[in-house]
Structure formats: structure tokens, C-alpha cells
Amino acid sequence: MPLARLALLGLLAASPAVALRRHAFPGIDSDNASAELVIENPVPVEPGCQCLEYAQVYANHSARCGSVFERHGEMCKLFYQKMEDNLCWNIPGDAEQGQWCYVSLDCQALNGGAHLRKASVAWKRCSPRQDRMSRLHTVKSLTVWAKKRDIDLGMAFSMAYQALEGITWEQLAPYFPDGTAMVDDLRAVPDQWKSKIEGIVHSGPNTIIRSSTGRAPEAIIANQNLFVTAENTAWTRGKDQSELAANPFKMTEFTLVKRAPKRDSGVSASS
Numbered sequence: 001m002p003l004a005r006l007a008l009l010g011l012l013a014a015s016p017a018v019a020l021r022r023h024a025f026p027g028i029d030s031d032n033a034s035a036e037l038v039i040e041n042p043v044p045v046e047p048g049c050q051c052l053e054y055a056q057v058y059a060n061h062s063a064r065c066g067s068v069f070e071r072h073g074e075m076c077k078l079f080y081q082k083m084e085d086n087l088c089w090n091i092p093g094d095a096e097q098g099q100w101c102y103v104s105l106d107c108q109a110l111n112g113g114a115h116l117r118k119a120s121v122a123w124k125r126c127s128p129r130q131d132r133m134s135r136l137h138t139v140k141s142l143t144v145w146a147k148k149r150d151i152d153l154g155m156a157f158s159m160a161y162q163a164l165e166g167i168t169w170e171q172l173a174p175y176f177p178d179g180t181a182m183v184d185d186l187r188a189v190p191d192q193w194k195s196k197i198e199g200i201v202h203s204g205p206n207t208i209i210r211s212s213t214g215r216a217p218e219a220i221i222a223n224q225n226l227f228v229t230a231e232n233t234a235w236t237r238g239k240d241q242s243e244l245a246a247n248p249f250k251m252t253e254f255t256l257v258k259r260a261p262k263r264d265s266g267v268s269a270s271s
Contacts (some may be wrong), residue, residue: 036141037087037132037133037134037136037137037141037145039128039129039130039131039132040129041129042129042130043127043129043130044130045130045131046107046108046109047106047107047108048103048104048105048106048107048108049103049104049107049108049109049110049124049130050086050103050104051086051087051088051101051102051103051124051126051131051132052086052101052102052103052104052121053083053084053085053086054080054081054083054084054085054086054102055081055082055083055084056084057102057121058080058081061102061119061120061121062118062119062120063102063116063119063120063121064119065080065081067116067119068100068102068116068123069089069090069091069092069100069123071092075155077245078151078152078155078245078248079151079152079155079156079159082149082150082151082248083149083151084149085145085149086101086102086132087101087132087133087134087145087160088100088101088126088131088132088133088134089101089134089159089160090134090135090158090159090160090161090163091125097162097163098125098126099125099126099131099133099134099135100113100123100124100125100126101123101124101126101131102121102122102123103121103122103123103124104121104122105120105121105122107122107124109124110122110123110124110125111124111125111126111127112124112125113125134156134159134160135160135161135162135205135206137160137206138206138222138223139157139206139220139222139225139227139254142156142157142160143254146249147249149249150247150248150249151248151249152248152249152251152252153229153249153251153252153253153254154215154216154218154229154251154252155248157208157218157220157229157254158208158210158218160206161205161206161207161208161220162204162205162206162207162208163207163208163209163210164196164200164207164208164209164210167193167196167197167209168209168210168211168212169209169210169211169217169218169219169228170211170212172189172193172197172209172219173217173219175188175189175190176219176226176257176258178257181258181261182201182224182226182258182260182261183261185258186198186201197221200221201221201224202224204221206220206221206222206223207220207221207222208220209221215231216229216230216231216252217229217230220254223260224260224261225256225258225259225260226256226257226258227254227255227256227257228254228255228257229252229253229254230252230253230254230255231251231252231253232250232251232252232253235247235250235251236250236251
């Protein structure tokens with residue numbers, strides 16, 4: 001995840017191998033989607049273990065952004081400190097690709113978490129049947145969530161979705177050319193990657209395929225749909241860092257470049 005996103009915006013141009021032309025697919029209408037995340041088959045949360053809102057933790061519990069997994073700089077300024085919500089987010093570098101949130105010191109079920117020094121909170125590893133896991137958001141609902149809170153969508157995708165390890169979008173993009181079906185693309189993927197990519201496309205969780213730079217363009221596979229992110233140059237061009245920071249949501253856009261076949265999933269652009 002880039003920690004100098006604002007300073008570097010506009011410096012990266014997509015190479016021919018990763019520059020995908022927009023398809024004439026219907027755009028995702030974020031105004032007609034819900035940002036609510038419902039926990040399926042929930043189980044009771046232990047006393048004190050309800051996730052806390054991040055902005056309130058920093059304001060009222062002496063916690064400093066960056067004390068756990070937030071990192072520092074723009075990740076704090078443009079993401080966590082703006083977040084009046086208690087969603088769970090990715091634990092960077094975690095082998096299990098888990099997610100975390102802040103909880104009260106009264107929580108005894110930290111699941112590998114810990115109390116913070118010099119702060120009146122703890123952090124815990126989240127559970128999908130107890131906590132609001134950001135990775136369970138569809139692309140559409142996460143977009144609505146980010147828009148309502150004016151949070152950079154690129155950061156939201158990166159911090160919510162499972163990351164594909166060992167393969168970059170620059171490496172994979174040539175096998176997903178414009179105007180072809182996903183099933184044909186999969187046949188062309190090299191054997192050393194094929195089973196992993198097929199598993200994600202057909203049954204895997206929403207997955208982000210990162211670039212080697214950590215900046216757009218990056219790809220998201222969700223319910224057999226393929227999305228590609230890009231810097232929104234129509235808005236960012238000519239703006240300084242303070243202007244960009246005033247409306248982070250506008251910095252990143254994405255395009256549906258491959259849609260799921262209706263006969264297989266019926267979900268099409270609803271991911």
C-alpha cells in the first residue's frame with residue numbers, strides 16, 4: 001500500500017501491457033447501492049469486544065494512529081482518522097490475511113490481539129460471524145461506503161480485500177486483453193499461475209491484484225468480474241496535495257473490464 005500516494009499521483013502512466021480500454025458495460029451506480037454490511041448467522045460478541053469507531057478511539061482513548069496496523073502518514077490522514085465507523089481492516093503482512101479493529105480494555109477475547117501501551121484500548125483479530133469485516137463488502141457497496149465518508153477508494157480496496165501474493169497486475173494484465181471472455185483469458189494464463197487465478201475467479205473471495213508500485217492501475221476479481229483501478233486524472237490534474245486531500249474519494253476510479261457470464265453467476269455488475 002503506498003504511503004506517499006499524494007506526492008506520487010500523476011507520476012505513473014500505465015504501460016501498454018496494463019492500459020485497458022473501457023468496455024461499454026454499465027457503470028456501477030453507487031447512488032443506488034447500500035453501504036450497510038450485514039453479518040450472516042451472527043454469534044454474540046463477548047462483553048467489551050464490540051469494535052470501536054476509529055475516529056473516536058483517536059479522539060477519546062489516547063490512541064495514536066499508527067500504534068497498531070494503520071501505518072503512518074497518508075494512511076492515517078486520508079483513511080483511519082476520517083473513519084467514523086468500526087469496520088475491520090486487513091492486518092498487513094499477516095499470513096492468515098486476517099482483519100483487526102480496536103476494542104475496549106474489557107475485552108478478553110482478543111484472538112491474538114493485545115492491549116496498547118499508554119492508551120485505554122486494545123486491538124483484536126476480528127471474526128466474520130461477530131464483526132463487520134470490510135472484505136465482505138462487494139465492490140459496489142464498498143464504493144458507496146467510501147463515497148459517503150470521502151475516503152480514498154484505492155486505499156479502501158487495498159485494506160479490505162485479500163491480496164494475491166507473488167503475482168503483480170503488470171504480469172497478469174497481458175493475459176486479460178480487451179474484448180475477450182474471462183474463460184478464454186484463463187486458458188492463456190501460464191501454468192504456474194493458472195490454478196491460483198482460476199480458484200479466485202470461480203470460488204475465491206474478492207481479491208486485489210496489486211501493482212509492483214502499489215499504485216493504480218491495480219485489479220480486483222470479484223464474483224467472476226474483473227475491475228481495474230486508475231488515477232482519476234480528470235480531477236487530480238493540476239491540483240496540489242492540499243486540494244487532493246480535501247476530497248480523497250475522487251482520487252481513484254475503477255472500470256468493470258470483464259463481467260461475469262450471466263449463465264454462471266447472475267450477478268453481473270452487482271459485485
